[in-house]
Amino acid sequence: AQSVTQLGSHVSVSEGALVLLRCNYSSSVPPYLFWYVQYPNQGLQLLLKYTSAATLVKGINGFEAEFKKSETSFHLTKPSAHMSDAAEYFCAVSDQTNNLFFGTGTRLTVIP
């Protein structure tokens, strides 16, 4: 069975500070891993995707995530937070059936 756990339902960072959103996965097969972002009143938008190629994945808006098999982690980072990064972030894992299994989400607040 596939699942993800997101540590921290709320994260606050100052503008310009490092963003670190944590995600750990559980999968019985080599996983596909995703980070989605949801801005207020909008749909889930794909930030980045890991599909067993490079372990460091770069996404949109300066975000990146590193797949660490030994730690079963896929944490999302951004070196310098911007006010426009304030949103809800979802980690997800996909199994062989192509269905997505999401975490509970982390709400990121950026403090000016």
Next chain:
Amino acid sequence: EPEVTQTPSHQVTQMGQEVILRCVPISNHLYFYWYRQILGQKVEFLVSFYNNEISEKSEIFDDQFSVERPDGSNFTLKIRSTKLEDSAMYFCASSEGPGLIQYFGAGTRLSVL
């Protein structure tokens, strides 16, 4: 940029009533999905649909739920007799193919009173 459109954005209904949530997937996509998120909980997979039939469904997707692609553009989720616990945000998604990126709509918030 093409997008998945969901209507209405908010649906309020009485317990026991039928509701239909509507989605217009991206036009060249072939795979369609419904997910839901109960407030404060995970986004959960409900059902996937391909070639006019259900590909897979979760335990949540019981006999009260059904999906349909009535006219080649809309993709609908019907809840036959709503329960209080059906209150949630329902997301529609579509993709070009299996293993490819799923594009999501903004969701429909269903409130069952």
